[in-house]
Amino acid sequence: MEKPKHKKQPKTISPARGKLTVIAGPMFAGKTTKLLTLFSVLSNLDFSILVFKAEAGKNGGMGHTRSHDERPLPVIYIGMDEPEKILQYAYPDHDRKAGRKGIQKVIIDNVNFFPKDAFIKVVQTLLSSNIDVYVNGLIYNFRKEEYGATKALMAMADECIEQYSICVRCGGKAAHTERIAGGTEVSIGTTGKTTAKYIAVCSSCHRIYTG
Numbered sequence: 001m002e003k004p005k006h007k008k009q010p011k012t013i014s015p016a017r018g019k020l021t022v023i024a025g026p027m028f029a030g031k032t033t034k035l036l037t038l039f040s041v042l043s044n045l046d047f048s049i050l051v052f053k054a055e056a057g058k059n060g061g062m063g064h065t066r067s068h069d070e071r072p073l074p075v076i077y078i079g080m081d082e083p084e085k086i087l088q089y090a091y092p093d094h095d096r097k098a099g100r101k102g103i104q105k106v107i108i109d110n111v112n113f114f115p116k117d118a119f120i121k122v123v124q125t126l127l128s129s130n131i132d133v134y135v136n137g138l139i140y141n142f143r144k145e146e147y148g149a150t151k152a153l154m155a156m157a158d159e160c161i162e163q164y165s166i167c168v169r170c171g172g173k174a175a176h177t178e179r180i181a182g183g184t185e186v187s188i189g190t191t192g193k194t195t196a197k198y199i200a201v202c203s204s205c206h207r208i209y210t211g
């Protein structure tokens with residue numbers, strides 16, 4: 001029997017790095033449902049997990065997020081201007097080695113709300129301490145522009161799951177989200193004091209809401 005050829009072992013072993021999984025697509029594509037499934041599988045396997053959700057409004061605190069099919073998921077809410085707060089929860093004693101013995105997985109919902117560069121830094125910090133990161137975000141805003149860090153994270157991801165919805169106008173494959181009510185400010189969620197209403201549409205049926 002032939003011996004399998006082994007690559008030469010490097011002299012210095014680089015520290016283990018976490019894996020990045022990105023779930024991306026328009027609203028109503030089942031992205032949060034996918035996160036809920038991941039959460040239940042990972043918790044059944046006894047991983048130590050933290051779940052965060054970016055908020056357009058600043059409600060703060062803990063609570064539950066719900067997918068459109070109404071299954072609850074326990075989350076820590078993070079205001080959209082302060083993604084760095086995620087690190088305070090992941091490393092409670094400012095110990096950047098926490099990932100080795102502490103939190104093993106971090107799930108973050110609605111990442112499109114966070115400022116792109118600041119959020120990418122947060123993800124890189126988590127990955128560099130061997131924490132696996134699962135994020136979920138819209139690729140485009142209602143103006144069909146790139147939204148937050150989602151697209152950049154897709155390019156960095158170890159695994160990228162792109163999900164689609166059904167266009168409410170033509171029944172085709174929907175990759176976009178159209179705003180149909182609410183203000184014209186970019187980041188308005190569907191909960192909180194100011195809310196907007198959305199539908200999923202295909203690129204050709206998409207209209208840009210002007211108020």
Ligand SMILES: [Zn+2]
Binds near residue numbers: 167172203205
């Ligand atoms: Zn359409």
